[in-house]
Amino acid sequence: MSDALTLEEQEGLAHRNATRIERCNLRNFALEKAAQIEFRGVTKLYGPIAAVDNPSLTVHRGEFLTILGPSGSGKTTTLMLLAGFVAPNTGDILIGGKSVAAVPSYRRDQGIVFQSYALFPHLSVRRNLEFPLEMRGIKFTERAKRVERILKRVRLNDLGDRMPSQLSGGQQQRVALARALIADPPILLLDEPLGALDRNLREQMQVELKGLHKEFGITTVCVTHDQDEALTLSDRIIVMREGRIEEADAPEVLYDRPATRFVAKFLGEANIIEDSGFKIHSDTTQPSGTLPMLRPERICIAAPAAPKRADADQRQYVTGTVADMIYAGPLRKYHVHVGSSLFVVREHVASGQQIFRSGDEVRLEWLRSDVRFVAT
Numbered sequence: 001m002s003d004a005l006t007l008e009e010q011e012g013l014a015h016r017n018a019t020r021i022e023r024c025n026l027r028n029f030a031l032e033k034a035a036q037i038e039f040r041g042v043t044k045l046y047g048p049i050a051a052v053d054n055p056s057l058t059v060h061r062g063e064f065l066t067i068l069g070p071s072g073s074g075k076t077t078t079l080m081l082l083a084g085f086v087a088p089n090t091g092d093i094l095i096g097g098k099s100v101a102a103v104p105s106y107r108r109d110q111g112i113v114f115q116s117y118a119l120f121p122h123l124s125v126r127r128n129l130e131f132p133l134e135m136r137g138i139k140f141t142e143r144a145k146r147v148e149r150i151l152k153r154v155r156l157n158d159l160g161d162r163m164p165s166q167l168s169g170g171q172q173q174r175v176a177l178a179r180a181l182i183a184d185p186p187i188l189l190l191d192e193p194l195g196a197l198d199r200n201l202r203e204q205m206q207v208e209l210k211g212l213h214k215e216f217g218i219t220t221v222c223v224t225h226d227q228d229e230a231l232t233l234s235d236r237i238i239v240m241r242e243g244r245i246e247e248a249d250a251p252e253v254l255y256d257r258p259a260t261r262f263v264a265k266f267l268g269e270a271n272i273i274e275d276s277g278f279k280i281h282s283d284t285t286q287p288s289g290t291l292p293m294l295r296p297e298r299i300c301i302a303a304p305a306a307p308k309r310a311d312a313d314q315r316q317y318v319t320g321t322v323a324d325m326i327y328a329g330p331l332r333k334y335h336v337h338v339g340s341s342l343f344v345v346r347e348h349v350a351s352g353q354q355i356f357r358s359g360d361e362v363r364l365e366w367l368r369s370d371v372r373f374v375a376t
């Protein structure tokens, strides 16, 4: 009909007619729709311990969210609540805007990968992959098609007939991922998915996982205690502490500008400077209740009499004594006594560099703009 308004036109009209408050509500509604997963007042008690203590958790559609935190901070419990394996004492969990409180885990549309892979040992790779499709009543020919497609995607084409025990750790992990993804669930839950792999394989799988996430656009919640993994994989990281969320942000923001001492220390190494006997200069004023923080790679180490750089007026210089030097392949790590503080300095190995040893006098320098402040 020519006189009927299109949906967009109707929306535009409604928006123009709306008051400011209504507009605000409209925006909130839009945000709510965008939130794929939401925790509302969720608490999980184990005796007197609140394993999960009302974190304000929202996961956006298509996001790769990592839950990071020390052992016992409530990461796994959060994921188990989300998966429906554990019921909350209080509060509600919403997926796609609907409460899932009454939905048992096997009826939830989600793929899960555990640290231990949890493949069925008595079923071949192909049969393992078919299982979630069978559960959903998908017909044999369609199942076979999907299995071949995903086998190819995770580069296991030739291994479909093997048993899990005949696969390496990395291959088993690929099968576990493929099995979680095969039914095209809107949500993927990962608990320390790469924890059992050695370093090289883990890095390879991180790339693989990132690629799969991009390709499938699947909302992913990943639990890990591995900070490198969190920084590499995530759109956003949540740092948990005693069942609560300490801070949540994009990896680069969280690493470069952590709000609290806990986050600074947990996500990488941090020089947090208190009572050092000298003042740290910064371009910004220090908020009360905070301490200055410098990342080790922002500090340069040099001989005390080395010529200063052209931008010397933007830097702070201090002298100290090397406590020790640790060689770690691509970098050297120094511990340096400055006043009553022990600084950690990280330097990328390059040719022509002067190497310092325990007891050497050195000069440390950093840009004043690299100083951060963290709440104590």
Ligand SMILES: Nc1ncnc2c1ncn2[C@@H]1O[C@H](COP(=O)(O)OP(=O)(O)O)[C@@H](O)[C@H]1O
Pocket (backbone or CB within 6 Å): 046, 049, 050, 051, 069, 070, 071, 072, 073, 074, 075, 076, 077, 078
């Ligand atoms: N089934 C359980 N029974 C009793 N206490 C538990 C149970 N599961 C977890 N907890 C406790 O809840 C807290 C959070 O545990 P968890 O979620 O496993 O932490 P994370 O995964 O971060 O290591 C810990 O103090 C842990 O001891």
Ligand SMILES: [Mg+2]
Pocket (backbone or CB within 6 Å): 075, 076, 077
């Ligand atoms: Mg855990």
